[in-house]
Amino acid sequence: MTNATSQMVLQALEDNTNPILVTCHISPDGDCIGAALAVKHYLDGIHQPCVLVNDDEIPSRYDFLPGIEQFVRTKDVTQKYSVIVAVDCADRRRMGTVPSLFMENHVLINIDHHETNDHYGHLNLVEAQASATCLVLYRMFHAAGVPIGKALAHCLYTGIVFDTGGFRYNNTTPEVHMVAADLLKRGIEPFLVADRVLESMTREQAELVRLGLATLTVDDSGLIAYVVVDHETLVKSGANEGDTEVLLPYTRSLSGVEVGILFRENADGLIKVSLRSRERVDVSAIAVRFGGGGHIRAAGCSLHDSVADSVSQVLSAVREAVHKSFS
Ligand SMILES: [Mn+2]
Numbered sequence: 001m002t003n004a005t006s007q008m009v010l011q012a013l014e015d016n017t018n019p020i021l022v023t024c025h026i027s028p029d030g031d032c033i034g035a036a037l038a039v040k041h042y043l044d045g046i047h048q049p050c051v052l053v054n055d056d057e058i059p060s061r062y063d064f065l066p067g068i069e070q071f072v073r074t075k076d077v078t079q080k081y082s083v084i085v086a087v088d089c090a091d092r093r094r095m096g097t098v099p100s101l102f103m104e105n106h107v108l109i110n111i112d113h114h115e116t117n118d119h120y121g122h123l124n125l126v127e128a129q130a131s132a133t134c135l136v137l138y139r140m141f142h143a144a145g146v147p148i149g150k151a152l153a154h155c156l157y158t159g160i161v162f163d164t165g166g167f168r169y170n171n172t173t174p175e176v177h178m179v180a181a182d183l184l185k186r187g188i189e190p191f192l193v194a195d196r197v198l199e200s201m202t203r204e205q206a207e208l209v210r211l212g213l214a215t216l217t218v219d220d221s222g223l224i225a226y227v228v229v230d231h232e233t234l235v236k237s238g239a240n241e242g243d244t245e246v247l248l249p250y251t252r253s254l255s256g257v258e259v260g261i262l263f264r265e266n267a268d269g270l271i272k273v274s275l276r277s278r279e280r281v282d283v284s285a286i287a288v289r290f291g292g293g294g295h296i297r298a299a300g301c302s303l304h305d306s307v308a309d310s311v312s313q314v315l316s317a318v319r320e321a322v323h324k325s326f327s
Helices: 002-015 030-045 131-143 149-162 174-182 190-199 203-213 229-235 243-245 283-289 307-326
Strands: 018-023 050-054 071-073 082-087 102-112 125-126 225-229 259-265 270-278 298-303
Touching: 002 082, 002 102, 002 131, 030 050, 030 082, 030 131, 030 149, 030 229, 030 270, 050 190, 102 229, 125 131, 131 174, 131 307, 149 190, 174 203, 203 225, 203 229, 203 243, 225 229, 225 243, 225 307, 229 243, 243 259, 259 307, 270 283, 270 307, 283 298, 283 307
Parallel strands: 018 050, 018 082, 050 071, 082 102, 102 125, 225 259
Antiparallel strands: 259 270, 270 298
8 A cells, every 4th residue: 555655656756747846844853854855866866856945944963964955945935836745744834834835736745754644745655653754765765676875875864863863762663773774785874974963062052951951840740841942042042943952852861751841932932842752651642732743752833822821831731641641
């Protein structure tokens, strides 16, 4: 069934005669960036012109990826496109304003691995049991005998490293290691990927950690920890909005903590919430209640409230979920 869909996706891309828009989600991460670039390298291989578009700036830690310089911001694109490939986006909203670049009669190909994916595409290659969108792409390329060169392998490997937390999360399946081994054979540099994706921190990010940790709060149960970064703090640190993710490990990693939460306020006053759980709580179910989505152990949502109200609303939902899981 899935195999049939992946064949249809490849067929649609091969038969296409129009420029293709490839996009991934707002606040782009390693899996979506790796997946979008992997699609680009595939399209290069079959001589199909494409453009890589995202609302947001691509974090500089991904500068080592081949083709990264081809990403453009939505606001800088004037043309409209009739063929779109969206990767790692659970729903249309995750694309931000990119859909404003779609022609009225467009074909949208949705390639993803989120349980909450609502099959918004005309073709939907959604494999919720896959550990990363890059793994969904690997399966598709591998099954079809698409040649996987070094550049393509580097992009796929990056997504897998990112979404498995460097082969540490519980989505690190035997398949993940077998695919990683196959990608390593293509001459990629695993140290480079691990260093840039998992280890490196800019001075601004370190400053953000210093300021952000001053807000680290563990609730009375000891099961929930959170950090709050208001816009003023973000500006003071000199870091970008996307950099705030560096604070997340300090919440869930605390001994005994089940759910870690990061609240951050953007320039428009929108409160973005990232949720991570350790073993029991389904944080995607919590995110969905606030109009967001994600995975069981990693999810996110946004609130149009004040910082204090957003914190209190999300905390009460998390407390309820934690209480259920531990009673
Ligand atoms: Mn992903």
